[in-house]
Amino acid sequence: MKNRLLPFLLLLVILLSACGNNDTENATNPPEENSKSDTITYQSENGPVEVPANPKRVIVLGMYAGNVTALDVPIVGVDPWSKMNPRYKLEGIEEVTDESLEKIIELEPDLIIGLSTTKNIDKLKQIAPVVTFTYGQLDYLTQHLEIGKLLNKEAEAKAWIDDFKQxxxxxxxxxxxxxxxxxxxxxxxxxxxxxxxxxxxxxxxxxxxxxxxxxxxxxxxxxxxxxxxxxxxxxxxxxxxxxxxxxxxxxxxxxxxxxxxxxxxxxxxxxxxxxxxxxxxxxxxxxxxxxxxxxxxxxxxxxxx
Incomplete structure (x- = not known):
């Protein structure tokens, strides 16, 4: 009888040991769904918006191209006023407006930034997450800080603000x-x-x-x-x-x-x-x-x- 129980007991010990190792591994390595998300929630003036945590193809339909560029975030399309600004160095970047929806679709943006007066907001939202700002609602430095938050670069924006003011x-x-x-x-x-x-x-x-x-x-x-x-x-x-x-x-x-x-x-x-x-x-x-x-x-x- 003892000889018959021995293999069973050995198998039981091995299984229990394996379960213990799995528990330890799970404790030190959280499930993949709990890892850092690819998106963040930005609290915009119109409510929460889920946006990319690391945007790669941003379209700016307003006056914030310089803010985005200063934070080293790639832009694929800008408004005509920004495009003509010699300081932004936007050579090769497409010029777009809130009316050129087909061109915006072709550019495959992962984030669109505009003004509260931007047209076709509902249609733009079908292309990519859209965040708008009301001009003058924030002072000029707070505006940059907010764009830093939107682009997940708040620390970089804050550091520049402090240095610039000084x-x-x-x-x-x-x-x-x-x-x-x-x-x-x-x-x-x-x-x-x-x-x-x-x-x-x-x-x-x-x-x-x-x-x-x-x-x-x-x-x-x-x-x-x-x-x-x-x-x-x-x-x-x-x-x-x-x-x-x-x-x-x-x-x-x-x-x-x-x-x-x-x-x-x-x-x-x-x-x-x-x-x-x-x-x-x-x-x-x-x-x-x-x-x-x-x-x-x-x-x-x-x-x-």
């Missing part, structure tokens, strides 16, 4: 020491035969000049442009809005004849060579790529570095 504020202290604490700066731009002056949150370098560097804007600009971020005016009244220093965001695609007028030439900032002319395409937005360029321009222009 450098811009330091440059502001040096500039104020040179031009005086009370010196004023205005930012103007020509567009569609109109002239505009800007507040502190509408691109064109205004966030750097006013928010970070704490340079002063003329009272007339503060009264009219701070609400909407900009104010339309005529060349005749431009001298009333011009500060001690004048930043001219020049759009070569529209009428620039105002710069040849006697009214413009007689503005003190122009007569005293305190006018800095920039390419409007390179100054229009406030993403990291353009902000870095704008900060460098201001340091060189004001400080001669």
């Amino acid at each position: 450098r811009a504020q330091q440059a502001g202290e040096e500039i104020k020491a040179k031009i005086g604490e009370d010196a004023t700066v205005s930012v103007i731009e020509n567009f569609n035969k109109e002239l505009y002056v800007f507040g502190d949150n509408f691109g064109r370098g205004t966030e750097i000049l006013y928010q970070e560097m704490k340079l002063k804007m003329p009272e007339k600009v503060k009264e009219t442009a701070q609400g909407n971020g900009y104010y339309s005016l005529s060349i005749e009244v431009l001298p009333e809005y011009a500060g001690d220093y004048l930043i001219v965001s020049k759009d070569e695609d529209t009428d620039t004849s105002f710069m040849g007028s006697e009214t413009f030439k007689n503005i003190p900032a122009v007569k005293n060579n305190r006018t800095f002319v920039v390419n409007a395409k390179e100054f229009r937005y406030n993403d990291p790529i353009l902000l870095e360029y704008q900060l460098d321009f201001f340091i060189k222009s004001f400080l001669g570095k």
